Amino acid sequence: MQSLVYILPEIFLFIVATVLLVTGLFLKNIKLINLLAIFSLLVAVFLILNQPFQSAFLNSFVVDEFSLVLKVMILIGSIASLIMFVSSKEDLNINIYEFPILIIFSTIGMMVMVSANDLLAMFIGLELQSLSLYVLAALNRNSLLSSEAGIKYFILGALSSGLLLFGISYIYGFSGNTNFNLIAVNINPESLGLIIGIVFVLAGLAFKVSAVPFHMWTPDVYQGAPTPITGFFALAPKIAAMGLLVRFLFNSFGEIYIDWQQIIFFISIASMMLAAFAAIAQTNLKRLMAYSSIGHIGYALIGVACFTDEGLRSLLIYLMIYLIMNIAVFAFLLSLKRNDGYFESISDLSGMHKNHPLRTMLIALIMFSLAGIPPLAGFFGKFYIFVAAIESQMLFLAIIGVIASVISAFYYLRIVKIMYFDEPKEEFDGSSIKSLNLLYYPSSILIIIFFIYPSPVINISEYAIQSII
Amino acid sequence: MSEIPILSILIFIPVVGIFFMLLIRNNDDQSSQNLKHTALWITFLNFIISLSLLFSFDLNNPDFQFVEKYAWIESGISYHLGIDGVSILFVILTTMLVPICILASYESIKFSVKEYLISFLALETFMIGVFCSLDLVLFYLFFEGGLIPMFLIIGIWGGERRVYSTFKFFLYTLAGSVFMLLAIIYIFISTGTTDVETLLVYNFTTNEQLILWIAFFTSFMVKIPMWPFHTWLPDAHVEAPTAGSVILAGVLLKMAGYGFIRFSIGFFPDASEFFAPFIFSLSVIAIIVTSLIALVQEDMKKLIAYSSVAHMGFVTLGIFTFTVQGIEGGIIQMISHGIVSAALFLCVGVVYDRLHTREIARYGGLVSKMPFYSFSFMIFILASLGLPGTSGFVGEFLVLLSIFTVNTYFAIFATTGVVLAATYSLWLYRRIIFGALIKDDLSEMFDLTRREIIIFLPLIILTVFIGLYPKPIINIIEPSTEKIVNQIKMKLD
Numbered sequence: 001m002q003s004l005v006y007i008l009p010e011i012f013l014f015i016v017a018t019v020l021l022v023t024g025l026f027l028k029n030i031k032l033i034n035l036l037a038i039f040s041l042l043v044a045v046f047l048i049l050n051q052p053f054q055s056a057f058l059n060s061f062v063v064d065e066f067s068l069v070l071k072v073m074i075l076i077g078s079i080a081s082l083i084m085f086v087s088s089k090e091d092l093n094i095n096i097y098e099f100p101i102l103i104i105f106s107t108i109g110m111m112v113m114v115s116a117n118d119l120l121a122m123f124i125g126l127e128l129q130s131l132s133l134y135v136l137a138a139l140n141r142n143s144l145l146s147s148e149a150g151i152k153y154f155i156l157g158a159l160s161s162g163l164l165l166f167g168i169s170y171i172y173g174f175s176g177n178t179n180f181n182l183i184a185v186n187i188n189p190e191s192l193g194l195i196i197g198i199v200f201v202l203a204g205l206a207f208k209v210s211a212v213p214f215h216m217w218t219p220d221v222y223q224g225a226p227t228p229i230t231g232f233f234a235l236a237p238k239i240a241a242m243g244l245l246v247r248f249l250f251n252s253f254g255e256i257y258i259d260w261q262q263i264i265f266f267i268s269i270a271s272m273m274l275a276a277f278a279a280i281a282q283t284n285l286k287r288l289m290a291y292s293s294i295g296h297i298g299y300a301l302i303g304v305a306c307f308t309d310e311g312l313r314s315l316l317i318y319l320m321i322y323l324i325m326n327i328a329v330f331a332f333l334l335s336l337k338r339n340d341g342y343f344e345s346i347s348d349l350s351g352m353h354k355n356h357p358l359r360t361m362l363i364a365l366i367m368f369s370l371a372g373i374p375p376l377a378g379f380f381g382k383f384y385i386f387v388a389a390i391e392s393q394m395l396f397l398a399i400i401g402v403i404a405s406v407i408s409a410f411y412y413l414r415i416v417k418i419m420y421f422d423e424p425k426e427e428f429d430g431s432s433i434k435s436l437n438l439l440y441y442p443s444s445i446l447i448i449i450f451f452i453y454p455s456p457v458i459n460i461s462e463y464a465i466q467s468i469i
Numbered sequence: 470m471s472e473i474p475i476l477s478i479l480i481f482i483p484v485v486g487i488f489f490m491l492l493i494r495n496n497d498d499q500s501s502q503n504l505k506h507t508a509l510w511i512t513f514l515n516f517i518i519s520l521s522l523l524f525s526f527d528l529n530n531p532d533f534q535f536v537e538k539y540a541w542i543e544s545g546i547s548y549h550l551g552i553d554g555v556s557i558l559f560v561i562l563t564t565m566l567v568p569i570c571i572l573a574s575y576e577s578i579k580f581s582v583k584e585y586l587i588s589f590l591a592l593e594t595f596m597i598g599v600f601c602s603l604d605l606v607l608f609y610l611f612f613e614g615g616l617i618p619m620f621l622i623i624g625i626w627g628g629e630r631r632v633y634s635t636f637k638f639f640l641y642t643l644a645g646s647v648f649m650l651l652a653i654i655y656i657f658i659s660t661g662t663t664d665v666e667t668l669l670v671y672n673f674t675t676n677e678q679l680i681l682w683i684a685f686f687t688s689f690m691v692k693i694p695m696w697p698f699h700t701w702l703p704d705a706h707v708e709a710p711t712a713g714s715v716i717l718a719g720v721l722l723k724m725a726g727y728g729f730i731r732f733s734i735g736f737f738p739d740a741s742e743f744f745a746p747f748i749f750s751l752s753v754i755a756i757i758v759t760s761l762i763a764l765v766q767e768d769m770k771k772l773i774a775y776s777s778v779a780h781m782g783f784v785t786l787g788i789f790t791f792t793v794q795g796i797e798g799g800i801i802q803m804i805s806h807g808i809v810s811a812a813l814f815l816c817v818g819v820v821y822d823r824l825h826t827r828e829i830a831r832y833g834g835l836v837s838k839m840p841f842y843s844f845s846f847m848i849f850i851l852a853s854l855g856l857p858g859t860s861g862f863v864g865e866f867l868v869l870l871s872i873f874t875v876n877t878y879f880a881i882f883a884t885t886g887v888v889l890a891a892t893y894s895l896w897l898y899r900r901i902i903f904g905a906l907i908k909d910d911l912s913e914m915f916d917l918t919r920r921e922i923i924i925f926l927p928l929i930i931l932t933v934f935i936g937l938y939p940k941p942i943i944n945i946i947e948p949s950t951e952k953i954v955n956q957i958k959m960k961l962d
Contacts, residue, residue: 357581361587364621368617374610374614379613386654387654387658390654390655390658406647416620416624455542
């Protein structure tokens, strides 16, 4: 019974989701349900902040500083996508009350993921998260692209879950345990079976964070899914899977880090480079953001590859900045609306600064920030990543990183170029949606003024990592 | 040490100005006029404040003055500002050129005035920041941050091939600079600090120095620019609006020269000594090759842009002699070039505003229609080719003097550059100003307006003043330069 207290936020959200699911049948007010969902997520944040640090269920579920910080980040991402949903539900043909509920279920899954300290808890969290996401991707039933995205995501996702489960069975078979800490204690560094298990689990997790070479689903799903859901894909699951990856690798296989380090090393380089080149040819903004997120995950993985507290700290700083930047970008994408139609092509942005000067200036700065140009926040994310890389003698990774960032600057600049240098088109009327502006302006201003006082983000990251190393 | 954080004020006044300008919302002619006035007053105010630096600057103190230091990112990386004799003149050059640029854009910028002025003010913040920062991360922040407004200035208000040029400019400089970032991070990790004052007395091992020197060099070489990485500069200059060219030639190139003096030779004297012949060769090649290229240009701005590369060659020659004369010469050459090339671009802008072409062949015989213009143009052309009595002479003379003491061959080749400079400059002047006024569309040309005279007057005065009486300038530079040279000598021994 004692253990139940430690998963209070999860239980609370689960009850809320079930109640909302039932009331939704009778209560046709989707807006109200959505508001209740947002409110309960805020309550969950409050509950998480007041939780004691403990491990529950025979140490298979831990509540510590690391999980606290990541959970709050995940909840911020979920709340942001629910706010995006309010603004666009009618126009995108996703006006059904299950949306907020599926988001909540998925969020619970992610919260379990970042707290998981056991292979089984990890798998349960991962599946709860993924199954909700499959449905969410296909939510717009009338759209061919959305259905395609859902099916594609489901098939590839199921395959990756299979790989993951296969890997888990190997690890269990060769270590005799499913608990991360016990695996670490009973580890046999010579065992080839363990390595095979790690490789398969990493393949499954790389799929979830959409790292190359398991990234193929990302552009299609990003493009096909309705934009608030794409935003959700870009925000929360990446953070959760990254947290899980860190705990899985650091807690159970810290001793044989030499073996997995090179895998992370490779997928990090591959992600950065592929994303930098592939994004250049994109014409659709959501596809471009998909490649952009692949690239960013590549940078974040440098932090994992370092296997130092410096690296972990830089990973968290990077994820936080990534979260804020993506909230701004997706709120911006949703405001590209004219006569109830949404615009997703890069060329639709043409000459936007004439009609929306302030909005365009901010998104241009966000683009520079994504490219990692100082003095914007994105630069500091990369800066810490490179500090960590050089400190752990991975100069090669850092050099590839800066080269990729120069190449990727090109496609971010192209967006700025189209917005500023090209001929203007008609005005977008999405700029007056209050709920989107509530996301857009604060997040973009945070990105711009970050350099004045960066210590809070750094302190939070340092606070979070103390429970891992 | 003064109590008022005067450098921070200088850096952030333009930012305050940006906020003011964001408040002016209308888009009609009246409000864009108001915007221009606001920007002009803000930058002029900044100039006045920067002049107060000169009065309270202690000439006998070779150390950093007006120092401000606050905790910033974490221990080792702080918000650390300060200026010495090397940097103070660059700060004043910047604050002087920005109001001139804004004044020069009064007529030529017709659309998106607000964005234009905001870009300029942001650029001013970054430029002053570069010369004031005494922390490598802070320096990098300002150094790279300047790319954003400059990218927009060239890209939005530039000429026909502006997109190509601005991308080239941005990606070239970014690609050069990221290696400096890695070097800065390496320094941070191995020494635990990025504080310039601490690092100036720190001794890196020779191997470290060689690698780090190359990383810093890639960045500064692209920015200054040195042959063979100079190709972005003519493109950027040709497509940029007049004020953009002015600030590019006047200040942005100097950031790299300043970086060479402060960081390359300050931190890595062994490596600098090792690479000095390499730098000399590149500089001499730059001086001769780009002078020859300048000779055949059809476009006025391109010609001046290539001449900038040649002039910057003198700067690097001077700096890497490690003599007091050489470094002083380099600094004076940079200051002088900042004034003269800025003025030359303004001269091009004057006729461009009237005829909308930069092709040299379209002009001729302007002297009969525009006497005042011809006079000012002549002064700057003469200063550019280094005639005694103008500011250009002092710098070049000191540099050649110092290079003679180090290596005669390089000196001989560099001196031919002076001759070539005279050739292309005077030839340019002859083709535009002299001859008979036979072209029809030139008959409409009118002389300098009052606004343009106000722009040129301070530049003419400064050019002649520095040329005739460089003592005050040298007095400012000398103590700090001597300190730098002594430090290098000490480290080398």
